[in-house]
Amino acid sequence: MNHLDKLEAQSVYILREAYREFKSLCMLWSIGKDSTVLLWLARKAFFGHVPIPLVHIDTHFKIPEMIEYRDRMALEWNLNMIYGENREAVVAKQTFPDGNTDRITCCRHLKSEALKRTLSGEWPRYRMNHDLKRYEPDEKNEPYTGVIVGVRADEEGSRSKERYFSPRDSGNSWDVGDQPPEFWNQFKTDFAPGTHVRIHPLLDWTELNIWEYIERENIPIVSLYFDRGEGTRYRSLGCWPCTNPIESSSRTLSEIIDELGSGSLAGVAERSGRAQDKEDGGLETLRRDGYM
Amino acid sequence: MHTRSQMNIVIVGHVDHGKSTVIGRLLADTGSLPEGKLDAVRESCRRNSKPFEYAFLLDALKDEQSQGITIDTARCFFKTAYRDYIIIDAPGHIEFLKNMITGASRAEAALLVIDAHEGIRENSKRHGHMVAMLGVRQVTVLVNKMDLADYRQADFEALKEEYTAYLRQIDVEPVSFIPVSAREGDNIASPSPAMPWYEGPTVLGQLDRFRSGGELRDKPFRLPVQDIYKFTQSGDDRRIVAGTIEAGTVAAGEEVLFLPSGKRSSIASIESFNTPVKHSAEAGEASGFTLATQIYIRPGELMVRPSDPQPEVGTRFRANIFWVGRVPMSPEKEYKLKLGTARATVRLAGIVSTLDASDLRLSRTKQQLDNRDVGECILETTRPIAFDLASTSETTGRFVIVDNYEIAGGGIVLENLSGGETILERHIRERESHWETGNVLAADRERANRHRAKFIVITGPPHTGKRALARELESLLFRNACSTYYLGMAAIEHGLEADLRRHGDHAEERLRRIGELARIMTDAGQIFITAIDDADDRDIETLKLLNEPNEILVVGVGENDFVSTTPDLDIDSIDDLFLAVSRIAELLASKEIISDYQI
Numbered sequence: 092m093n094h095l096d097k098l099e100a101q102s103v104y105i106l107r108e109a110y111r112e113f114k115s116l117c118m119l120w121s122i123g124k125d126s127t128v129l130l131w132l133a134r135k136a137f138f139g140h141v142p143i144p145l146v147h148i149d150t151h152f153k154i155p156e157m158i159e160y161r162d163r164m165a166l167e168w169n170l171n172m173i174y175g176e177n178r179e180a181v182v183a184k185q186t187f188p189d190g191n192t193d194r195i196t197c198c199r200h201l202k203s204e205a206l207k208r209t210l211s212g213e214w215p216r217y218r219m220n221h222d223l224k225r226y227e228p229d230e231k232n233e234p235y236t237g238v239i240v241g242v243r244a245d246e247e248g249s250r251s252k253e254r255y256f257s258p259r260d261s262g263n264s265w266d267v268g269d270q271p272p273e274f275w276n277q278f279k280t281d282f283a284p285g286t287h288v289r290i291h292p293l294l295d296w297t298e299l300n301i302w303e304y305i306e307r308e309n310i311p312i313v314s315l316y317f318d319r320g321e322g323t324r325y326r327s328l329g330c331w332p333c334t335n336p337i338e339s340s341s342r343t344l345s346e347i348i349d350e351l352g353s354g355s356l357a358g359v360a361e362r363s364g365r366a367q368d369k370e371d372g373g374l375e376t377l378r379r380d381g382y383m
Numbered sequence: 384m385h386t387r388s389q390m391n392i393v394i395v396g397h398v399d400h401g402k403s404t405v406i407g408r409l410l411a412d413t414g415s416l417p418e419g420k421l422d423a424v425r426e427s428c429r430r431n432s433k434p435f436e437y438a439f440l441l442d443a444l445k446d447e448q449s450q451g452i453t454i455d456t457a458r459c460f461f462k463t464a465y466r467d468y469i470i471i472d473a474p475g476h477i478e479f480l481k482n483m484i485t486g487a488s489r490a491e492a493a494l495l496v497i498d499a500h501e502g503i504r505e506n507s508k509r510h511g512h513m514v515a516m517l518g519v520r521q522v523t524v525l526v527n528k529m530d531l532a533d534y535r536q537a538d539f540e541a542l543k544e545e546y547t548a549y550l551r552q553i554d555v556e557p558v559s560f561i562p563v564s565a566r567e568g569d570n571i572a573s574p575s576p577a578m579p580w581y582e583g584p585t586v587l588g589q590l591d592r593f594r595s596g597g598e599l600r601d602k603p604f605r606l607p608v609q610d611i612y613k614f615t616q617s618g619d620d621r622r623i624v625a626g627t628i629e630a631g632t633v634a635a636g637e638e639v640l641f642l643p644s645g646k647r648s649s650i651a652s653i654e655s656f657n658t659p660v661k662h663s664a665e666a667g668e669a670s671g672f673t674l675a676t677q678i679y680i681r682p683g684e685l686m687v688r689p690s691d692p693q694p695e696v697g698t699r700f701r702a703n704i705f706w707v708g709r710v711p712m713s714p715e716k717e718y719k720l721k722l723g724t725a726r727a728t729v730r731l732a733g734i735v736s737t738l739d740a741s742d743l744r745l746s747r748t749k750q751q752l753d754n755r756d757v758g759e760c761i762l763e764t765t766r767p768i769a770f771d772l773a774s775t776s777e778t779t780g781r782f783v784i785v786d787n788y789e790i791a792g793g794g795i796v797l798e799n800l801s802g803g804e805t806i807l808e809r810h811i812r813e814r815e816s817h818w819e820t821g822n823v824l825a826a827d828r829e830r831a832n833r834h835r836a837k838f839i840v841i842t843g844p845p846h847t848g849k850r851a852l853a854r855e856l857e858s859l860l861f862r863n864a865c866s867t868y869y870l871g872m873a874a875i876e877h878g879l880e881a882d883l884r885r886h887g888d889h890a891e892e893r894l895r896r897i898g899e900l901a902r903i904m905t906d907a908g909q910i911f912i913t914a915i916d917d918a919d920d921r922d923i924e925t926l927k928l929l930n931e932p933n934e935i936l937v938v939g940v941g942e943n944d945f946v947s948t949t950p951d952l953d954i955d956s957i958d959d960l961f962l963a964v965s966r967i968a969e970l971l972a973s974k975e976i977i978s979d980y981q982i
């Protein structure tokens with residue numbers, strides 16, 4: 092087994108463990124490359140099926156191609172696709188692009204808050220109806236007690252401290268200093284009422300591993316990651332007002348892999364195109380609030 | 384395609400002995416830091432007029448800086464010309480032993496840092512011990528801060544001798560000792576001019592010499608069954624046994640045995656998604672199989688090859704346990720054991736000895752395992768599980784113990800002690816010796832009821848009409864003046880069992896309650912009837928024991944796949960309810976439970 096086989100096997104094991112142990116389980120799909128690899132790994136784990144609902148938080152400021160891609164794949168792969176949103180903030184224009192908040196507050200409204208309330212079932216969820224090919228309000232509103240997330244340890248400092256199975260209390264907060272031990276592939280699968288667990292099957296993957304795997308498996312990903320003639324491409328995807336492409340002329344998977352391997356991006360953080368990280372406290376402050 | 388190999392290394396040691404500095408050095412000297420990072424940290428030190436530390440490079444998290452200690456396992460990535468490394472920084476502070484364990488268990492090799500100046504400290508020993516128990520076989524000791532010892536060979540040799548003697552007592556032999564100064568960079572990436580007397584490899588050189596993986600392929604085949612999938616709703620009829628192969632290899636067509644149930648079948652196909660058709664699979668693969676015959680198995684069984692050396696099956700074993708729970712491990716409580724994919728209720732049946740890992744003091748008198756104790760103990764599970772001895776097959780010979788939702792301890796199996804009285808048998812013996820009856824004897828009831836008492840269990844797959852059958856049987860017996868009662872599962876769920884509903888899987892406890900209830904009802908002279916989905920050998924055995932000294936009668940409906948149980952009556956399908964009920968009644972009559980003229 093080569094290193095990709097080993098990473099794949101470990102992630103599949105984690106996904107199966109989550110599916111076995113959590114009655115109310117979901118997987119977050121941001122449409123980005125990592126959570127798309129995660130989705131692919133679920134198809135590996137369950138032999139072509141994805142028996143876990145996928146949850147996407149729609150901020151209404153996502154790059155339009157992302158949403159179009161999401162729905163296309165949902166139909167093609169027969170996904171149990173659900174989205175949630177912060178309708179109130181969008182309608183009241185309590186957002187950064189509307190000029191009414193700073194970036195961090197906007198993230199908090201449209202992502203953290205929307206995510207928290209969608210997972211808890213307090214706010215409406217919309218589910219893809221495969222016959223009608225459109226979303227409908229979902230009657231099911233039980234809280235998700237297991238949430239599978241595609242974070243990687245190498246992304247930035249605070250993520251390097253995650254566990255594969257990481258408990259969160261009812262307020263979604265994360266006690267970095269007191270986490271349960273995790274060894275011999277035995278994870279925290281028992282949890283007290285009112286708590287839930289974040290599950291991180293991609294923890295050991297690096298950005299390069301992700302691209303190598305996408306290439307090996309031929310996973311369809313959204314085209315924003317490639318240079319389409321302008322000499323720029325996205326390295327990390329988010330809302331259009333806060334996400335900038337990087338300068339790069341990589342048009343194919345192998346060009347991206349060479350670019351990462353060459354070290355030309357070595358000095359640049361992966362999320363450097365994400366403006367909200369740079370504000371005071373940045374990503375870590377957001378993460379404590381339950382941001383992914 | 385890049386096919387560079389990757390290796391996880393853990394770094395452990397007493398707090399302040401220099402782990403973070405070693406890592407900072409490794410990152411800096413292999414050019415693995417983001418551009419400008421080193422300068423930025425130097426600059427910020429200058430601005431705050433504090434001396435630069437390589438350790439600062441690691442302080443990715445804010446609370447880490449504010450507390451001044453490494454609080455959790457952090458992962459750093461670096462590479463040599465030979466391969467890529469993930470270095471897991473396991474905190475040295477005693478408070479964070481849980482994190483150290485988490486980090487170390489993911490590693491293939493360990494660097495253990497000891498301060499040459501301060502010498503061997505409590506955690507130098509504890510970590511050496513833990514790393515060995517966790518199964519990390521390759522350990523290199525870095526004797527750090529040699530600059531403070533003026534790079535004297537004698538100091539290095541003295542420490543090496545002392546620590547080797549300690550490790551020998553716990554059966555650990557380190558791969559090597561390297562004298563280093565992490566702060567000055569001696570023997571980290573390049574040989575130290577200050578220590579010409581040292582001729583071994585540098586730290587980087589040693590890392591590249593560690594061996595990776597391998598031998599598991601050549602061991603007996605072991606696959607802990609993680610789950611059974613059937614995605615019928617998505618139009619897929621495959622019934623797939625899924626799990627990660629812990630050891631050995633297996634090929635399509637081979638015969639397999641499942642333990643502890645003892646069921647056998649053979650592999651019809653090896654399943655996978657988006658790969659060419661597979662004919663075999665090997666250790667490490669997260670695999671899936673279809674079987675040639677329809678057998679009912681559960682997650683948690685161990686799939687093995689009948690011709691291989693067999694694993695142990697039992698309920699009682701001797702183990703080495705390390706405890707990291709806030710609350711001590713005590714013989715008074717029940718815990719959950721997770722071994723491979725098996726889960727079982729477990730009790731601490733005895734403590735042979737405990738070891739204080741810091742000074743290796745042995746105690747034979749402790750009654751419980753305190754936080755951070757390591758103890759040789761006897762454990763007993765309520766149902767049999769399949770396992771290996773850690774000495775023969777490491778990955779299927781170790782387990783964790785869950786206390787109050789948390790993993791609170793881990794251990795390795797030393798010896799199978801099964802064969803004696805099980806927890807259940809002892810319980811029954813004790814219960815019966817205390818059983819209190821009124822003045823009415825069983826014989827009096829039989830005479831008055833004109834039938835004997837019986838516990839009737841009807842079992843089979845869901846939706847086979849078992850419940851209807853059970854209720855119809857109750858009606859028939861009642862019409863014929865029998866003292867009878869049908870127990871519905873819903874009644875239990877919302878009554879006797881209401882306290883359990885918040886706990887996830889409580890099948891075992893449910894069974895116990897039904898069995899205890901049956902003991903009482905049959906004692907009351909009743910023909911007590913219940914229907915249970917898919918009971919297996921073990922379930923029937925448990926109910927039978929719990930109902931003792933009274934009698935049980937098992938009716939199998941549809942396809943049951945018992946190995947050791949022979950139902951008193953098998954009913955293929957309940958097309959004709961009346962006929963099915965009559966067959967049970969006839970059986971009761973032939974066994975003289977009821978008399979012929981009663982029906």
Ligand SMILES: Nc1nc2c(ncn2[C@@H]2O[C@H](COP(=O)(O)OP(=O)(O)O)[C@@H](O)[C@H]2O)c(=O)[nH]1
Pocket residue numbers: 396397398399400401402403404405436438453475527528529530531563564565566567
């Ligand atoms: N003189 C000397 N000091 C060192 C050396 N390595 C580490 N230190 C110092 O020892 C202290 C603790 O080191 P640190 O790496 O933070 O220890 P950790 O707690 O094991 O991570 C720091 O002040 C370091 O500067 C060394 O080789 N020589």
